[in-house]
Amino acid sequence: MERAYSFFLSVVVLQLYFLDTCISKNISTDQSALLAVKASFTLNSSHPLTQNWSSQASICHWIGVTCASRHRRVRALNISNMDIVGTIPPHLGNLSFLVSLDVSRNHLYGEIPKDIGNLRNLKELILVSNQLTGSIPFSIFNISSLETLSLAYNQLSGSLPVDICHRLRRIKSILIISNQLSGHIPIGLSNCTDLYDLSLSYNHFDGTIPPEIVNLERLERLNLGGNHLQGSLSSSPNHWRANLQLLNLGANNIRGVIPSSISNSSNLKTLYLYDNKLSGKIPNSLGDLRQLEYLALSRNNLIGNSQAKCFCLII
Template identity: 45%
Template sequence: MAAPNITSDQSALLSLKAKITGDPHEILASNWSATSSVCDWRGVTCGSRHRRVTALNISNLGLTGTIPPQLGNLSFLMSLDMSRNNFYGELPNELIRLSRLRVLSLGINMLSGNIPSWVGSFQQLRQFSLKNNSFTGFIPPSISNMSKLETFNLQFNSLQGAIPMEIGKLKKLKQILLDFNQLSGFLPLGMFNISSLEVIALQNNSLSGSLPSSICPRLQGLTWLDLGFNKLSGVIPPSLSECSKLQVLRLFANNFSGVIPEGFGNLTALVELFLRDNNLIGVIPEGFGNLTALKRLHLRRNNLIGSIPQELGNLKLLEELLLGFNSLTGSIPAQIFNISTLQVLALSNSTLFGRLPRSMGYGLINLEGLYLNMNECDGVIPASISNASKLTVWP
């Protein structure tokens, strides 16, 4: 057989074109022509040395079709991006021949079937995304062979089973995105030893177990930890307060118990703190007034007691404050009514008392939802509430 060359690359791409049944912008129909050089086709990049196809980017073109096995003949391909289209069907086994791949992005399509074990043969891969498809089955343990992987994104599929323990071997991972699947079993503890990790997103699965007590010493670069809507239990590790770069911390809708760690006031980079819908007890700890970057604070539906700290009034960027369905008592700190960025203030179903400040409406110019029902507040409703012109929910 003759050695593969640019002609074989052209043949592979024409096979792909032949499988396209929908091309609303007629990009491929008008541009991918055998009468012009394949290196001049839309979305095709050729290497300067061998003049072979090294990258294919046909993302976001509204294409409909299947992926042909001939695509595996693009032997010099380093980047394949077919995301944001309407490709359907299963991944052809012939893709295993793309040994030089560094980027494989097939997200936001309608692909289905299992994730084949041969994906582990992509030992040069840095970015792997099959997000927003209809993949089923299990995550293959062979992923441990992708030793250079930095982004692992399988979110919004229908995957089940446990997260393979082998994921802890991917020592260069920066992002693990497995949220919105049907995964179960325990959290693989080896994952928390990957020092390069910046994002862990596992929301909306059925994962169980507890968080390791020393979660942050090796995760100093962690900016995003989303474990919401799972079946996790145990206490929230106090060592989480050592993840100083955390911007998003979502542990909501689990079975966490115990108190909110005292040191959370040290997480000054936090933009979101979601601890709602758990079994947390104790008081809102001191130091929350230091979280001046915070936009969303959700602590509702726990068993918190004590008063609302006045220092929450220091959070001048706060947009959502949800503290309802606890056993909080005392009066509502007047400072909270001066946070002009507040859009939702939800304090219902507690035992708060006292009167609302007369000037409350002047500070809440962006308020859309105000929930104070099922408390013991008294007095008159301040006339200044009419200044909260965006208010649509006022039970």
């Protein structure tokens, strides 16, 4: 009996040894990746990362680094708004347990490395307000766990894949305002069943707005202003969901009338249709939008006065 117990104890100790060795090796992989990230930045001697990100301290104590409590791998990296100059290195793709990556509001330039597509556990990718160029790597659209894709205020070009939501099956928020994207608004966005925020304003998108997008059940924000979109607003009542809170189609080339059925979006707080080619009467049904705070209809060919009561009325 004692021999059996002794053998069992030896096996447990051996397993713990290999587990500890494996964890140490994995932590070493994360550390090497982050040190490569640091090397890609231009940092002065007084920058917080200069001394803090050092092999002399555990990476779980580094500024902006969060480790998982169980396996002690890097789970989140948030170095936003730290006045960082440099590029995004491919080594970030080695942080295989990363769930959230936020490097927004810095001075990062160059292209987004395709290696970020290796982050199969990633839920949040936030690269807002940098000087990133080139197209969005196709590999990013293969991260099936991604819920937030936030790339606004950069200089990214190219188009979005037609089957974007077949790939990003869990996506909830797509924020790519103020870039240089072009092409059509993908009809595949209508398959994003969990999407609540679609913000693609101030790009170079053309073509028409797929009506199926407006019909998304959970959509709260549809922000497509400042593009080259054409067509008309559908009058079908099924195309205006009650939970839509923001609709911005301003500064496009949309023609036709404002459908009275838009009042079916009873929770609308912001409605921007300014600077288009809309014509006809402003429907009195806008007065039924009791939550409306901001209404902008200027620079169209509209006639009549809306009865909508709002904080900011621009016609």
